[in-house]
Amino acid sequence: MSAPDNKQKMQELEARIAAYKTANKTVKAHQEEHYSQANIAWRMVTEMVAGLGIGFGIGYGLDVVLGTKPFLMVIFALLGIVAGIKVMLRTAAEVQATQMAVTPGHNGADAPEADKGARSGANEGNRDGS
Incomplete structure (x- = not known):
């Protein structure tokens, strides 16, 4: 075997490893998301x-x-229930904030304004009688 043969085999092996890693990342992310939802519920x-x-x-x-x-x-049992619910709501808000930050292309502040603009344009068209 010569040096160019080894380099070519090494490049092929690296390409196969990279393809394997990218294929497994998508599956792993789905499994982690599933388990993270169960962990949040527990x-x-x-x-x-x-x-x-x-x-x-x-x-x-x-x-x-x-x-x-x-x-x-x-x-005190009733106060404990209230405290538990309060902590649960805080956890839900934390999870929601985390998911909003992770979700690509989501900007909650722009959505209502864009929706309002679309509605006002539609309403103006109706006012003209068209």
Whole structure:
């Protein structure tokens, strides 16, 4: 084998590796997106259950110490649910902001103005009687 033969084989191998990597990137991105959605869902469920559990625990503990059995437990359980929902909404807003930043060609600020301009043009045409 000569040196040019090795260089040609090396270039072919590099091209095959590059083609393999680009083909697997698309499949991997789809799988990661699927699992990331499941992870987000589990995160939200965990946040909700944690809020409820912490609120219930604090309320039950205060009820035992103060001798007001169901009163504080109910109040703090409801506060825990509210806290869990608040954290879930914050997580949803974070995920939405991340997806908006990642989505190519999306500019939320321009969409309403473009839509308003299209509607006003259509309405002006109707006012003329045409």
